[in-house]
Amino acid sequence: MELKPIHTRKIYEEIVRQIKELIGDGNLKPGDRLPSERELAERLGVSRASVREALTALAAMGVISVRPGEGTFVQTVRNGAIVEPLAMALLMDRQAAVDLFEARGVLESEAAALAARRGSKEDIEKLGEIIKEMERQLEENDLLEEETDVRFHLIIAEAAHNSVLARLMYTVSETMRQVLRDSRRRLYEAPGNSEKLLEQHRLIYQAIASRDGRAARRAMSRHLHFVIRELKRER
Structure with a gap:
């Protein structure tokens, strides 16, 4: 999974865009587990707060689901x-x-x-x-x-x-x-x-x-x- 460092004012929106793009390209598939919040922040070169905001937005969109104690996963069905x-x-x-x-x-x-x-x-x-x-x-x-x-x-x-x-x-x-x-x-x-x-x-x-x-x-x-x-x- 390839993620690129981010240089933008609205950082969380860029994180959302990259993850949605990875899903659209097939690099992330339904059921796949995302890296941890800390790992995403390190690989993207952003703060954990920005990653957290992006994940919250993606979950609200129905793109991902957060399972307590298990991790964050790409949704199998997306509405x-x-x-x-x-x-x-x-x-x-x-x-x-x-x-x-x-x-x-x-x-x-x-x-x-x-x-x-x-x-x-x-x-x-x-x-x-x-x-x-x-x-x-x-x-x-x-x-x-x-x-x-x-x-x-x-x-x-x-x-x-x-x-x-x-x-x-x-x-x-x-x-x-x-x-x-x-x-x-x-x-x-x-x-x-x-x-x-x-x-x-x-x-x-x-x-x-x-x-x-x-x-x-x-x-x-x-x-x-x-x-x-x-x-x-x-x-």
Whole structure:
């Protein structure tokens, strides 16, 4: 895989262009694992922050997927024509925090309802394990970890068993992690919020496990409205 040193103002855009070009030329194929963030930064001659921003943009476009503990991989199926314009617009507009959460609320409330009806036994077991992990984090550190929260919501999107909805949710989630990084950190750190968030996630899980689509939709909607209110206080 050949990567060229970068000399441009918008460094992350050039990284995005090079990786997309490698995929288009067939030098990177669906399922291939990308080099680590540090290795990419060294080979491109840029900072790790620029690489991280580029990878976030590529993930939001649906070009790559990030698997915690495994690495970053070229997506097997790409619906970039649908999600790429949305992802790039949101990445450029840093003032869209509340709008982004409202859009997520529309998607994810329905995803929770679908997950309650369609989720497999394995899907529900995964959600249960994440709730246990959240409980451990709160007990040990008095704080929930963002990565665990994100995984919970993405598993719900997958449990809905609708490929387009899952892709849209992944796009929104990855974009949100980029544009709301500081706001989300403050959300978790605010006194009492981790306890409230855990209880909200627990109610969502219980509704999905009980196969109650209405309750799942309602629990998810209430959870996201709470997050929106907290984000508005931070602005």
